[in-house]
Amino acid sequence: MRAPFNTIFIQHPDGTLEPRQRISVGGVDFGPGVRFSRGVAFAGIDFTLFVGHDIEADEENNVLVIKGIYK
Secondary structure, eight states, rough: OEEEHHEEEEOOOTTTTSSSSOOEEEEEEETTTOOOOTTBBBBBOOOOGGGEEEEEEEEEEEOOOOOOOOO
């Protein structure tokens, strides 16, 4: 499925991001409560660089598995 960035991540006023639900990126799982900022990469992806882009993901066992980012 293709989903807008802001349906998957919350962008806090300080610029940090937080997933809205449990997600998996390159085998790394994390979920709500995990905040990260620019320069933090999961499976080589710094999500702060893609705010506003759509994300390709599949839901598997209540975990959103991120497959790619539309530019």
